[in-house]
Amino acid sequence: MFTSILIANRGEIACRVIKTAKRMGIRTIAVYSDADANALHVKMADEAVHIGGSAARDSYLSIDKIVAACKQTGAQAVHPGYGFLSENAAFPAALEAAGIIFVGPPVKAIEAMGDKITSKKLAAAAGVSTVPGHMGLIADAEEAVIISRQIGYPVMIKASAGGGGKGMRIAWTDAEAREGFERSKSEAASSFGDDRIFIEKFVTEPRHIEIQLIGDQHGNVLWLNERECSIQRRNQKVIEEAPSPFLDAATRKAMGEQSVALAKAVGYTSAGTVEFIVDKDRNFYFLEMNTRLQVEHPVTELITGLDLVELMFLAAAGEKLPITQADVGINGWAIESRLYAEDPYRNFLPSTGRLTHYSPPAEERTPERIVRNDTGVYEGGEISTFYDPMIAKLCTWAPSRTEAIDAMAVALDQFEVEGVGNNIPFLSAVMDQERFRSGRLTTGYIAEEFPEGFSGTKLPDAVLTHLAALACCSAYALETRGFADGSTLNMHNETNARAVLIGDRRWDFAVRADGIEYWLTDTDGKKVLVESGWRPGFSLASARVDGELHHVRIDRLTSGWRMRYRGADLIARVLLPRAADLMPLMPVKVPPDMSRFLLCPMPGQVVRIDVAEGDIVEDGQPLAIVEAMKMENVLKAEKRARVKTIRVKPGAVLAVDEVILEFEGI
Secondary structure: OOOEEEEEHHHHHHHHHHHHHHHHOOOOEEEHHHHHHHHHHHHHOOEEEEEEEEOOOOOOOOOOOOHHHHHHHHEEEEEEEOOOOOOOOOOHHHHHHHOOOOOOHHHHHHHHHHHHHHHHHHHHHHOOOOOOEEEEOOHHHHHHHHHEEEEEEOOOEEEEEEEOOOOEEEEEOHHHHHHHHHHHHHHHHHHHHOOOOOEEEOOOOOEEEEEEEEEEOOOOEEEEEEEEEEEEEOOEEEEEEEEOOOHHHHHHHHHHHHHHHHHHHHHOOOEEEEEEEEEEOOOOOEEEEEEEOOOOOOHHHHHHOOOOHHHHHHHHOOOOOOOHHHHOOOOOEEEEEEEEEEEEHOOOOOOOEOHHHEEEEEEEEEOOOOEEEEEOOOOEEEEOOOOOOOOEEEEEEEOOOOHHHHHHHHHHHHHHEEOOOOHHHHHHHHHHHHHOOOOOOOHHHHHHHOOOOOOOOOOHHHHHHHHHHHHHOOOOOOOEEEEEEHHHHHHOOOEEEEEEEEEOOEEEEEEEEOEEEEEEEOOOOOOOEEOOOOOOOOOOEEEEEEOOEEEEEEEOOOEEEEEOOOOOOEEEEEEEEHHHHHEEEEEOOOOOOOEEEOOOOOEEEEEEEEEOOOOOOOOOOOEEEEEEEEEEEEEEEOEEEEEEOOOOOOOOOEOOOEEEEEEOOO
């Protein structure tokens, strides 16, 4: 076994690899860019080497700089993580030439599987089920339209060297095929340096299910069960679980055995994942093979008890796998939620900035529940525009799927992130949806369940009443803080009656407190018991209301609270009854009309402006393209109008809500 390893990556995956290496007594070496000088993975490693500028091409994508860092530090091996150089065959080739061990598959396997066109041909030859499609090179958008017609819409347009949702589009019409080809080709060129595109049939009502593999250099390849990855947005996985709630034992075995056959056909070693599209009748089709450790690997670890990074280390060192296929089982259920710095209320647009508050739920491991949080950030750290906006991967395990989902819902309630927009409300909302809890998933889940985008959730009346009671008690605790006997204040020297307003709902309570117990009586004489240890300054209130435990993020506002719980973001005003009576008479501030402007929806760079001043544009017409987090976002007109003024030029770097152009009526 090697005694030192350099992790050619950043963020949570670098931290994840470092943890296993340290447990095994292996010296860890981090690399970092200008933007990552104070990153968590740099602090965790035994040694760190600066390798260049903030842009990935100047640092994490530079093979020469990483090889030089290995030589400088005496690193005997390199783990590539995921993304960046992990599936670039030139990287392990350069390491091999320098006498450095690559913790991953052989160069030939990466070359064979990394090219999606070649991999589909090899998969078919190995007896793996494949989707109908065109595997040859496509010259231009017009040829893409012709091929799409021949295959039959809908089709999936994909970059041959793609991954992570980049360079992928679904087309239902000629126009979408033409635009999808151009966007996929452009994204592929900028993200992978390879703009080759192929087209295949898009399976309707599909599930995305993948098989985890591990192989050694002695011809052993094992399949470690499956992961369900159907909850996706823009072809990027958001929620994963293991096992799949859909597969039966026979289908699982067939998918596993076909995956092993493909791996053996290309001499595969190390960890790898074979991805399949599965239709409603459990027919499965090869999608691609990822020749690296997947983002979602923790759910496999949680149901098998294996450490995939450790197995990768052993395989890279030439050792035999310490397990056989018969040793691989399924124990319980695991869920993973990817926490991203993105605003779910603005169509999940990327958010950047400093984490002013970061407090994840406590990690725990008991026979009944496991909570695991893989992260690469910390409070005070920054989410940069240069890299993937992932904040953390929150995982829960429990003996059953329902229990694992319940554990995830609670863990999300307890997760506090401030300073950047984040998708915790959305993840929480999904956990409570009946469709998700019953396992009726497809890759179209998000589009089908949130057709108008995410705007928060509507909580049941009973839960709203509990939140109103908690808001009332918290106001009482705030007003009586520091007094041995809160009755001396008597809530502004009036009765202890308070009204709580949430939206158009009103609750009237009389409050009596005894330590952490609060007895609330409503106007009908019904009593509510709130047991809350919340104190002023706490941002998370953990309280039992009539025996039901809630973890609510709570922030003080004038005359009330901002309360966030299970995907809902509410304002609860706590007032004297007379003041509450007058609230309907108060004027409501109307936000300014910004419909005559095209605003930049996320921090990003203008790639192209598709209109000129004076042009008349139609509803749905592309106006501009903004690149953010390596994804090209097409901004379209929402109504017919004339372009009055264009405020920016291609290449401009814009902030959120910065004006791109102004319209005038026609």
